[in-house]
Amino acid sequence: MKDSSKSIIYALLACAVWGTVYVAVKIGLNAGLKPLTFAGVRFCAGGAVLLVIAAFMGRLKFTFRDLWVIALFGIFQTGVQNALFFTGEEYTNASVSAIFINTAPFFVILAAPLFFNASRITIPRIAGVIIGFGGVLAASWKYETLHGRYGLGVLLLILSAVTWAGANIAAKKIMAGRDTLTVTGMQMVMGGAPLIALGFRFEGKFMAGVQPFGWAALGYLVVFATMIPFLAWYKALKLGEVGRVSVFGFTLPVLGVLTGWLVLGEPVSARIIVGMAMVAFGIITVNI
Numbered sequence: 422m423k424d425s426s427k428s429i430i431y432a433l434l435a436c437a438v439w440g441t442v443y444v445a446v447k448i449g450l451n452a453g454l455k456p457l458t459f460a461g462v463r464f465c466a467g468g469a470v471l472l473v474i475a476a477f478m479g480r481l482k483f484t485f486r487d488l489w490v491i492a493l494f495g496i497f498q499t500g501v502q503n504a505l506f507f508t509g510e511e512y513t514n515a516s517v518s519a520i521f522i523n524t525a526p527f528f529v530i531l532a533a534p535l536f537f538n539a540s541r542i543t544i545p546r547i548a549g550v551i552i553g554f555g556g557v558l559a560a561s562w563k564y565e566t567l568h569g570r571y572g573l574g575v576l577l578l579i580l581s582a583v584t585w586a587g588a589n590i591a592a593k594k595i596m597a598g599r600d601t602l603t604v605t606g607m608q609m610v611m612g613g614a615p616l617i618a619l620g621f622r623f624e625g626k627f628m629a630g631v632q633p634f635g636w637a638a639l640g641y642l643v644v645f646a647t648m649i650p651f652l653a654w655y656k657a658l659k660l661g662e663v664g665r666v667s668v669f670g671f672t673l674p675v676l677g678v679l680t681g682w683l684v685l686g687e688p689v690s691a692r693i694i695v696g697m698a699m700v701a702f703g704i705i706t707v708n709i
Contacts (some may be wrong), residue, residue: 428661432669435654440676443515445638452635455624456507461616464499467647468609475602492611498588499612505581512574519677521578528586529667553671553703559696596659671700
């Protein structure tokens with residue numbers, strides 16, 4: 422199987438799992454978890470498990486240069502991006518966070534040609550981005566007013582999307598010649614630790630008042646929705662062209678809406694079905 426085909430499989434696996442994250446995060450926030458601490462514990466725990474696995478497999482090897490490069494990447498990718506995302510979702514909700522965080526492929530496809538010769542801005546790509554982005558809005562958009570904490574939450578989610586786009590471009594370069602398992606685990610721990618420290622400073626007593634659903638959401642995110650999709654996503658970026666891989670992010674809002682329907686009983690309308698079709702067509706157009 423060609424690397425490009427493998428990258429698509431890995432990207433689909435990552436997105437299928439990530440599509441459940443928005444509901445899990447909202448459940449955790451509603452059950453007493455604070456955003457910075459929640460994000461920090463999620464990634465530190467998930468990253469630590471990956472590093473143990475890497476050590477057990479004899480793959481935990483890195484140089485001093487690797488250490489500081491991955492540390493900077495972790496602070497940017499895991500730390501800054503998730504601080505913006507978790508706080509933005511606390512101020513909004515699962516559906517709206519799924520809309521705005523997943524505008525990241527739009528920024529990736531526009532910026533990637535500045536860093537990679539294999540990435541090009543072409544008419545089919547622009548058309549695919551527009552169609553896919555339109556599908557995201559058609560499937561997920563429910564809110565017309567932006568004010569107060571809600572408006573701030575939307576702004577934070579947009580900034581999170583821009584940060585995620587930059588991290589995808591950086592990951593493509595950082596993964597070259599490095600072990601995916603080691604880099605993924607290290608960047609999670611190095612990015613998650615500052616979030617926990619900030620949580621101590623600004624959010625009060627560590628993990629105080631967390632209800633059972635909060636612990637369940639955290640466990641799900643650590644065990645299933647952190648290690649698996651991040652490994653798969655970075656593998657997809659390593660094997661495939663960054664623009665083609667990133668466009669699969671347009672599936673996440675639709676998957677998030679479907680998860681909300683299955684878990685929370687939210688209705689699935691004809692508008693959502695049309696949006697799903699537009700997302701699928703946009704992905705196909707970009708990858709032709």
